[in-house]
Amino acid sequence: MADKFKHGKQAETYNLLGNNCEEKSNEIATGSKFSNQVSSFGSYVTSSISWLMKLMLKFGIQFCKSIKPFIRGFAHISVIASLMFMVDRIVTLKNKLKKGLICLKCYEKEQGKMMTSLIFCLISIGISVTYQVTGVYFVVSTAIAVVLPFATSLVADLFMPLIQPASKIPKPVVKRCNMVQIGDVITFPYHGFYHEGVTTMVSPYNTNDSQKVQLTLVHFNYPGFFGTRTVVKEVFFFDLKKENVYVYDFSKENSINPSEEVVKNSIAKCGDQNFSILSNRSSHMARKCKTGKTDLKKLPFKKATKVTDLSPGDVIDFRYYYMSHEAVVVKVEYPEAIKCSVVHYNYAGVFRTRTIVEEDFIFKLADQNVFVHDYNRCNVHPPEEVVKRAKSRLDEQKFNTFTNRSSHLARWSKIKQ
Numbered sequence: 001m002a003d004k005f006k007h008g009k010q011a012e013t014y015n016l017l018g019n020n021c022e023e024k025s026n027e028i029a030t031g032s033k034f035s036n037q038v039s040s041f042g043s044y045v046t047s048s049i050s051w052l053m054k055l056m057l058k059f060g061i062q063f064c065k066s067i068k069p070f071i072r073g074f075a076h077i078s079v080i081a082s083l084m085f086m087v088d089r090i091v092t093l094k095n096k097l098k099k100g101l102i103c104l105k106c107y108e109k110e111q112g113k114m115m116t117s118l119i120f121c122l123i124s125i126g127i128s129v130t131y132q133v134t135g136v137y138f139v140v141s142t143a144i145a146v147v148l149p150f151a152t153s154l155v156a157d158l159f160m161p162l163i164q165p166a167s168k169i170p171k172p173v174v175k176r177c178n179m180v181q182i183g184d185v186i187t188f189p190y191h192g193f194y195h196e197g198v199t200t201m202v203s204p205y206n207t208n209d210s211q212k213v214q215l216t217l218v219h220f221n222y223p224g225f226f227g228t229r230t231v232v233k234e235v236f237f238f239d240l241k242k243e244n245v246y247v248y249d250f251s252k253e254n255s256i257n258p259s260e261e262v263v264k265n266s267i268a269k270c271g272d273q274n275f276s277i278l279s280n281r282s283s284h285m286a287r288k289c290k291t292g293k294t295d296l297k298k299l300p301f302k303k304a305t306k307v308t309d310l311s312p313g314d315v316i317d318f319r320y321y322y323m324s325h326e327a328v329v330v331k332v333e334y335p336e337a338i339k340c341s342v343v344h345y346n347y348a349g350v351f352r353t354r355t356i357v358e359e360d361f362i363f364k365l366a367d368q369n370v371f372v373h374d375y376n377r378c379n380v381h382p383p384e385e386v387v388k389r390a391k392s393r394l395d396e397q398k399f400n401t402f403t404n405r406s407s408h409l410a411r412w413s414k415i416k417q
Contacts (some may be wrong), residue, residue, distance in 0.1 A: 183383025
């Protein structure tokens with residue numbers, strides 16, 4: 001047998017673990033291939049690994065206990081960051097609505113999703129503070145945070161039209177007097193809620209309040225946390241009795257551009273996205289349009305108290321998203337207002353009967369959100385017929401929150417059934 005293995009194929013293929021001298025000797029002597037040394041070494045390695053794993057597990061448990069507060073802290077920070085981001089999105093959405101960049105229908109749909117997420121964020125903060133934060137909590141939180149807003153939106157889409165027939169109608173915000181005509185259905189603020197009515201008379205209304213001003217400004221806008229800041233021309237409304245607007249005095253500067261050139265320079269900047277908080281923000285842009293330099297030296301200023309204190313070409317400072325902000329004035333005007341006669345279900349108090357009445361309202365378009373319903377895709381009555389149908393139900397007292405409110409009246413008056 002020794003000669004056989006001496007001349008066999010495996011005579012020269014030595015392997016410490018699988019073909020060593022002991023294994024070969026045992027195989028020659030007994031016919032069984034085994035090695036006590038390898039077996040002993042294997043047992044030693046196995047026991048060493050087991051001891052190491054137990055040691056690591058022990059340290060792992062101790063480590064997890066030590067970082068438990070940090071895990072909870074991270075959870076709190078994450079939820080609070082989500083909360084701040086949600087609030088920022090809601091503020092941005094409201095700003096879009098005010099500027100007419102989004103209709104009321106789309107606003108209400110998005111606001112519903114955001115408010116659901118906001119409420120859940122607040123609940124999450126309470127849970128994470130009160131109870132131990134676990135993996136299950138994170139999984140459930142994430143699932144609900146994603147699913148709940150969409151589920152809420154779906155439910156709202158299904159049931160809202162039943163009690164609010166105009167909920168699916170696009171509603172552009174009214175920014176100019178000529179956007180509202182006789183026979184239109186409008187949505188307007190009424191006792192703290194949005195309310196529908198049919199217009200029977202529309203006319204411009206001249207307020208000429210010297211302490212209320214509408215300014216067209218050029219500045220770097222704020223589009224939200226993840227948006228790109230851009231130089232835009234934007235309309236702002238200011239109530240100078242309540243808000244602080246300051247006009248910078250450049251009279252002592254060596255050279256300043258004429259007002260017409262300041263306006264021209266600022267409008268030419270529109271579309272610029274090279275924003276830098278250190279070297280190219282609104283204040284730098286405004287100063288350069290005025291003087292040709294971007295120096296942010298301290299300048300004298302005066303508070304604007306009436307419309308005549310402001311002129312095109314002025315550089316002003318005002319509060320923008322709760323921060324001091326500079327911009328170039330390109331247009332100064334009185335805010336537009338309209339007087340409308342509206343047929344609607346009135347509100348006479350909690351215990352009084354609601355009645356369909358024709359009532360006059362004055363809407364200041366700069367600081368009141370008024371929306372006109374867009375029925376282009378519907379088969380509607382002519383304006384005169386809409387007015388006639390609405391007035392035919394004056395003095396009616398059949399109000400019902402779910403089936404016969406102002407929204408139902410407006411739909412019945414406007415759309416051919």
